[in-house]
Amino acid sequence: MAQSLGSPAEVYKTVTPHDSNEVFTDSKFQWIYIGGTAGNVVVTPGGGQSNVTIPVAANSYHPVQGTHILSTGTTATPIIAARI
Numbered sequence: 001m002a003q004s005l006g007s008p009a010e011v012y013k014t015v016t017p018h019d020s021n022e023v024f025t026d027s028k029f030q031w032i033y034i035g036g037t038a039g040n041v042v043v044t045p046g047g048g049q050s051n052v053t054i055p056v057a058a059n060s061y062h063p064v065q066g067t068h069i070l071s072t073g074t075t076a077t078p079i080i081a082a083r084i
Helices: none
Strands: 011-015 031-037 039-044 052-056 060-062 068-070 077-083
Touching: 031 039, 052 060
Parallel strands: none
Antiparallel strands: 011 077, 031 060, 031 077, 039 052, 039 068
């Protein structure tokens, strides 16, 4: 069965933003949930792409793929990442 970004997640992780640690060591995350504090999330998309700052709303899901959520520039909390 083909899986897409819209498929239900199977693995969830509470993220502590870090400038060098990957969120998942075996794959990219495919979406993030932001809890009570809106702000910015700085994501490394992977594949050699530059970091991206994403403004995010509180209590919302965001379909973004990446390898890292950096502490530098990330202000939204708490963050939960998920993947298939």
